[in-house]
Amino acid sequence: MLGKVLPPFLFAATAVLIANRLHSLGFVDFRLEYIEQTLTENLPAGLKPYFSAIYGEVLPWLGYSSCGWDRAKSFTIISSRVVTPGGTSSAAVEVQDGIISSVQQIPPSVVGNADKQKQLFGSVLVLDFGDAVVAPGLIDVHTHLNEPGREDWEGFRSGTSAAAAGGVTLVVDMPLNSFPATTSSVELQKKKRSAAGKTYTNVAFWGGLVPDNARDAEALRSMVAGGVVGFKAFLSPSGINDFPNSSVADIAAALPTLRELDVPLMVHAELVDHTPPPGGDAASYATYLGSRQPAWEENAIAALIGALSSEELGRPPAPAAGSAGGGFGLHIAHLSSARCLPMIQEAKARGLPVTVETCPHYLNFAAEDVARGDTRFKCAPPIRTASNREELWGAVAGGDVDIVSTDHSPAPPHMKRMEDGDFMAAWGGISGLQYALPATWHGMRQRGMKPSDLARLWSTNPAKLLGISGVTGELSPGRRADITVWHPDRLADTSRAALRHKHKLTPYEDMELYGRVAATFVNGRLVFDEKRGLYPTACGDLSLRGNSSS
Structure with missing residues (x-):
């Protein structure tokens, strides 16, 4: 041998x-x-x-990285637009062994000048990205990768390859729609084994909170010990039989344990107060929109805030201004109705640990524009009116929305019922993981927002929510070198040919969206390059709670 x-x-x-x-x-x-x-x-x-x-x-x-393009373990990234906590400027980000070792401002004249770079950096490998934005990697806190059990829907390989191509460096996988759902430490171990060696980005996991475990403190503790970053619950039926929805009483019973464990609870906040009657034009989007009223979201969020305010739970100190929380708290998933914003703002003002996310599809699309039978746009909660969309944009710009996430929820094309356009029977989920950055930045650009705003919504605040702000989420010394480089004034490739999702059915196909990803670094490894494409070997790690190195 x-x-x-x-x-x-x-x-x-x-x-x-x-x-x-x-x-x-x-x-x-x-x-x-x-x-x-x-x-x-x-x-x-x-x-x-x-x-x-x-x-x-x-x-x-021999001192090189074992994965990724440009295998140097020590290198320096430079650009005229580097987004740091201190602002955006010409800067050099030095990386050693996957960790940011320093971030230093440099004269703008160094960018694009090889002689000056050699004088300043010597023999160190310099990656000069010109005037592209260099920013912390995107963290998608809400994705459905569906493995194990439903790999025909997506899977770790296809999902994280799309994420890497879209500038996402950490994907947090939902406890459903994998099968079985991740509602116990046993199923968590199965999911971890299934993901190992398959991820092009880092991947973390939410645990599932369901009626069977909501009052079982040991079950919840064992999942946190196994590495989940927090828990996800539904107040309305999830659409998946092995993930039943919880009641407000179930969630109230679990909150003391979650507070003890210092982990967040993400909730799909819709309370079903009636079953829509049969009938109506199933191919009309208005029929589906009318079946899920804004009151469902309002009532759910009011009930959740009430549970959080209960006397036995107490009131934790208010997070810092502009903070997305961290540790224990209530996180409202995929807010669709802007009518809920005042009560969320009021809860935050009272010092309750409440955060909220919305999604690119609520910021890009409007009910009035959904064509008859175009079930690509079906999701829950539903896409609402154009005026509602503009109110959401106001909350995003004003800091009242903490996070943007994709809620990437793919399914085989036949489940979307495009052949008959039946909104009431079609799967409710939108595929958008690869378009996270351009589908957010395009509207921000139109409204005069800055790359630093995108970093707040997609990197800094998500890291705070997950309790890993000391590990990733900003370009600072000591943080993991999770870095996204992108062109704010170039169009993304939204063609079907460039899409890496397992299934190509998406409302973003061929849309004109500004924000083209140039490079994605995961743990200091260049996993995606706009010229060379995706590095063929999966370079990501499992990012488990309590293991800051992964």
């Missing part, structure tokens, strides 16, 4: 060392992926399996 293994090990090590030396002398533009491709193409077939296994071990031994 040693006789077979040693030659390719020495071959790989020698090739990397020679190439590195030539690069340091200025003779070659060093790209490890080219060496890897050349070697694997020219090695004898019998040695290729040994080489592939060993190559990943050789690189770290």
Whole structure:
């Protein structure tokens, strides 16, 4: 065995060392992926399996990353628009071993000038992104990847590859629509095993809060011990039989345990007060919209705030102004009705730990524009009127909406019922994970908002919600090098050919959306590059609560 293994090990090590030396002398533009491709193409077939296994071990031994384009473990990113907590300016972000080691302002003249870069940074690899925005990686706190059990709907590989191409560096997977749902530590372990080695981005998990475990403190504790970042509950039927909706009483019973565990509870906030009568024109979007009134959201949020205000739970201190919370709190998922905003604002003013998200589809689309039978637009809560959309935009711009998330909820095309256009029977979910950045930025750009606003909604506040703001979510020393580089004034590629979702049915297809992703770094690894595409090996990790290094 040693006789077979040693030659390719020495071959790989020698090739990397020679190439590195030539690069340091200025003779070659060093790209490890080219060496890897050349070697694997020219090695004898019998040695290729040994080489592939060993190559990943050789690189770290020689000081290189084992995954991603541009394998240097130490490098510097520069741009004239780097978004940091202190503002947006020309800056250099230095990365070592997957961690941001420093962020320093630089003269604008350094950008685009190789001689000045060599004077300033020496032999360190410099990635010059010109006037592209360099910002913290996007964190999508609300996605359905559907694995294990429903990989024909999406899956970790396809979902996270789309996320990486869209500038998302951390995806937080919902406890449904995988099968079985993640409502116990046993099912959590199955999901973790299923995800291992398949994710192009980092992935975290929500646990499911259902009637069977809402009063079982040990069950909730065991899921937190297993790594969930918090819990998700439904007040209305979820559409999935093994994930029943909870009552307000169930949630009230769970809150003391969640407060003890210091984790957030995300809730699908609709309270069904009647069953819509049969009949009506099922192909008309107005029929579906009328079946889910804004009062369902209003009543649910009022009840949840009431439970949070209960005397036995007490009142935690108010979060800092503009904060998205962190630790224990109530998080309202996918707010659709702007009529709910005043009560949420009032709860925050009282010091209650309440946060709220909305989604790009509520910010881009309007009920008046949904064509007859176009069930791509069906979701719950529903897309409402154009005037409601503008009220939501006002709350986003004013800071009353804390987070934007995709609520990526794909399903096989036949479940969307496009063939008969039946809104009442179609699956309620919109596929939008790859379009997270442009589907948010396009409207922000039209309204005069800034890249720093997008970072607040998609990076900083999501990290606070998940309790990982010391790990990721901003470009600061000591944070994980989760970085998204994007062009604010270039159009994203929304063609079907560029889409990496498992299924291509989405209302965003061929939309004109500004905000084109140039590069995505996950843990300091360049996993997506607009010229080279997605790195073929999954470089992401599981980001589990209590394990800040992953």
